Every structure is written in structure tokens, then in C-alpha cells.
Amino acid sequence: MALLDETADPSEAGPLVTVCGRRIVVSELSFSGPGHAIGRVTLRIGPERDGAPTAWAGLSASEARALAHLLLVHARAVEQ
Numbered sequence: 564m565a566l567l568d569e570t571a572d573p574s575e576a577g578p579l580v581t582v583c584g585r586r587i588v589v590s591e592l593s594f595s596g597p598g599h600a601i602g603r604v605t606l607r608i609g610p611e612r613d614g615a616p617t618a619w620a621g622l623s624a625s626e627a628r629a630l631a632h633l634l635l636v637h638a639r640a641v642e643q
Contacts, residue, residue: 584612592621606630 579587586609594601604627607619622630 578609585609 573589573591576589581587586607588605588607588609590605590607592603592605594603603621603623605619605621607617609617
């Protein structure tokens with residue numbers, strides 16, 4: 564899957580495994596109720612090698628895009 568390709572198939576995206584061994588899994592979660600549906604992008608950060616617990620967050624689409632922007636800004640800063 565190409566980076567920054569918002570049209571890519573999410574089912575083809577695997578987890579990101581960091582150098583320290585944490586697995587970061589991004590997926591979707593949808594809730595349907597009478598007259599409305601709520602969608603969230605989920606971010607699950609897996610345990611460290613020592614077994615420390617997993618953390619997760621549920622983000623709206625706009626929050627997920629804002630997080631992506633912040634990650635890209637900081638990635639650019641550490642590369643300079």
C-alpha cells in the first residue's frame with residue numbers, strides 16, 4: 564500500500580511494528596442507531612516486549628486526519 568493514498572484498500576494494510584516491538588493497528592469501527600451512523604478510526608497500540616498493556620483510541624475522521632498531519636509534521640522535523 565502506498566503512503567498517503569487515501570483510496571487504498573484498508574484491508575491490505577497490516578500493522579506497523581515499531582523498533583521497540585509495539586504493534587500499531589489502525590482499523591474502522593461503525594455504530595448504527597435509529598436515523599444515524601457513527602464511524603470511528605481506531606488506533607490500537609499493542610503491548611511492549613515486557614508485556615505492558617495495550618492502549619487504544621477511537622477517532623472521528625477529522626481527528627484521524629489531524630493526527631496524520633501532526634505525525635507528518637513531526638516526522639519532517641526529525642528528518643531535518
